[in-house]
Amino acid sequence: MEMSANFIMRLFNRFLLVMLYLGVSVNQTSAAPVSETGYKNTQYGFDSNAIVAIKITGKKDFCSGVVVGANEVLTATHCVYGLKAQTYYPSNTVKIGVGDNVLHDTVQWFDVTKISPRSSATIKTVNDFLGNDVVSLVSTDVLPVTPVPIASYTQKNTPFIAWGFGEDEWGYYGIKKSRPLENAALDEKLISFSSGACRGDSGGPVLNTRNEVVAIISVSKVPHCVDAGKRIAQRITSGLIDEKHR
Known part of the structure; x- marks a missing residue:
């Protein structure tokens, strides 16, 4: 039985629409900000994805941090402060990593929009960090983890x-x-x-x-x-x- 050219064209167009829909769905799913262990890993009694990595663009070393608010991370001042220049690194060079292995490409890195020192002390030497070594980082986006509470x-x-x-x-x-x-x-x-x-x-x-x-x-x-x-x-x-x- 022969099919008309119009029927074949309609069938082909429907096929394209289905493939387009599936493609959009896959892309939306893969873009979701999940870490290696998912949005929430509570096997330790809290969301361990809230333990994050901190790195400075262009540097090999890294630090750690903890999410304490929707887009707030606490870390050490000396991780984001350059002693030689005696100033903080530009916030746009600081990254927050959500995942389990810093060296793995599944870690998702988030931009920092603000560095908020918790101390106004002048830092000129390593010893000056003692007692002045906590800083807040504000991420550009809400981090996909459950924050860890601060003890009273x-x-x-x-x-x-x-x-x-x-x-x-x-x-x-x-x-x-x-x-x-x-x-x-x-x-x-x-x-x-x-x-x-x-x-x-x-x-x-x-x-x-x-x-x-x-x-x-x-x-x-x-x-x-x-x-x-x-x-x-x-x-x-x-x-x-x-x-x-x-």
Whole structure:
């Protein structure tokens, strides 16, 4: 049976419309801002996708950070501040990465529109970062994660967990991980500890047992993860409560 030219043309046009629709649907799906583990990974009791990577365009080193608002990230000041120039890097060179492996191309990078220091101190040397090492980054877009709450107080003699993308015991870095702080000691501004954070973890959060942010990993003179030495985290909560007075 022969088909008319008009019928064939109508059939062909319908085929094109169907293919166009499918193509648009696929493109819209693939453009969704998801990380390697999806929008929300709660196997640790909170959305671990809120632990993010921080990098400066044109530089190989990276830091860590934590999402605490819809488009707000806390990280370490020394991660986004150039000591030589004694000023912050331009905000448009700072990127926030959502994903599990900094070196993997599935990490989604978001632009930063503003850097908001939490301290007005003048920083000229590495030592000036101590007690002045927390900064807020404001992303251009809403980040596709559930923010981590900030603790209203810090309990003494309780476990603390550090999160970040830092070096592990074998020298590999760039993969998100958590480690307990060993021998943690608190004062009014800082938490000092002997192990639990390494190079690349700077700017990452220290969480309490309620998965709340109590501190941000700060500067350290310890070169490698396996080396002994004092590490520092800067507290972002002011209150101190003994475990027995909870």
